Amino acid sequence: MSATDGDIMDKNESADKRETGTLGKLMVLLDIVTHADSPMRFTDILAVAGQPRGTLHRQLGHLTEEGLLEVLADGRYAPGLRLLDLASRSWARNEFRLIAEPHLNALQQLTGETVHLGVLRGASVIYLDKVEGSQPVRMYSQIGNASPIYCTGVGKAALSALPDERLDAIISSVSFQRFTEHTLTPETLRREISDIRHSGNAFDREEHEVGIRCVAAPVYSEDLSFVGGVSVTGPAYRLTFERLEEWALPVRRAAESIMSGMRIGLGPRR
């Protein structure tokens, strides 16, 4: 901040500083409000946003006017509905999802269990699709959700596709939370990744939630501009370890089908 330094930091060694000007500041606010677990008052936001009051007031006003935030009757701020509209379009037209869809259905038919499709986004997995058996689905509860990479089948599968440097960068940027007694640590994760690279399958053996297991396989574009995974998930009593092994191959096959679908396209327009 002073005029005398600016020598050590300059090498843009720290590539994590976003350069998105006004938009970036607004997105920080949007994140604050959407990540809160209840609507926030002006003052609550003020406390965490580190902006002067006048500025914050105008920024929130703009976000609200655009429908990205909503002001409740009591003046508190909540995420706005415009986000839903934007997201539903984003989802409906997502190329990867469209290509994967039939393969997910086939995999669901074959296994009878829930099938997931997810992509790596930063240091999380975002679920893009979910095909369940016959129970009514609460879908938004899963799709679009950002979940940890180190304790989901899709997450680990995705990681396994990355070159070591990107892998390391991600692992070191994440704080590992212990969800169950089986949740991995950075070290055990690294070991597992190398297993996955050999076998082609990732497993989640109750690492995120007790009683839930899954088999996954990586899906990635040739240039690794994106990596993700497909998985079959179910209750531990049905997904015995033998079952997991049994479905490892079909899951891999589905992943391969999706990848070959991507190469052919929807691709270079028409």
Added chain:
Amino acid sequence: MSATDGDIMDKNESADKRETGTLGKLMVLLDIVTHADSPMRFTDILAVAGQPRGTLHRQLGHLTEEGLLEVLADGRYAPGLRLLDLASRSWARNEFRLIAEPHLNALQQLTGETVHLGVLRGASVIYLDKVEGSQPVRMYSQIGNASPIYCTGVGKAALSALPDERLDAIISSVSFQRFTEHTLTPETLRREISDIRHSGNAFDREEHEVGIRCVAAPVYSEDLSFVGGVSVTGPAYRLTFERLEEWALPVRRAAESIMSGMRIGLGPRR
């Protein structure tokens, strides 16, 4: 734009001009890309955005860096995945939806048909929730979608709650597309609205899609800061006109329950 006018327009008679500065311009771009039915090249966007190239280039860069847009391998722009994450949080915590949820389930149980919850947003209805029977659900295909007001049960129900001036403003701002032979025109819509106001129920008799009917009832906050509706939808062969009448009351009851739920809260924090 010249210095000599700026006299007639000043009375902000035209209140539709947004004042959201930089954000507004960026949201226009985001809308262009999300509304397109395939990814757009730089030049395509340039043609419709009416911005100088340099400017557009930076704006798209910012949107991309924030994950609101995505650049495909071939350089085209598509909606970004960050939208999904934001939307899923917005949905999960939506107060109205949370309050309505149990009533929607009850209504589904009672009727055995698909139940919808939607809110009015500008001149469209956005679906907030959907409870289906036992078929697997493709949920994003509906939730979050902005649909026309004049040919959906929820839309017409919502309209009926509005005072005439707002109703007129909306009706005159919409262009009526004829989806089926039963789709309403502005005039027939007005007549229907007054029926709905008397009976408390809106019907959709194959006005949007042939073979699909629905009964709906309005849900609104006391100050009309938001209006929406609940509906029961199903195939015409099951939803005979008698059935529609039979379910009119339960739907109204559900709407009332939701409204009384809103008055009590989740409301003034805790």
Added chain:
DNA sequence: CCCGATAGTTCCATTATTCAGAACTCAATT
């Protein structure tokens, strides 16, 4: 009823970002 406190809004000179146009690079076409 008044006081003090807390919450939210408005104003405006200063400053930082964005703007617009032109010049430039790169690749594909002829």
Added chain:
DNA sequence: AATTGAGTTCTGAATAATGGAACTATCGGG
């Protein structure tokens, strides 16, 4: 080699964002 089309980078000038302070509204006691 020359031309066109697509995308990127650069610049002073224009515009919008900033932040501090003054202002208003609302609430809870005493």
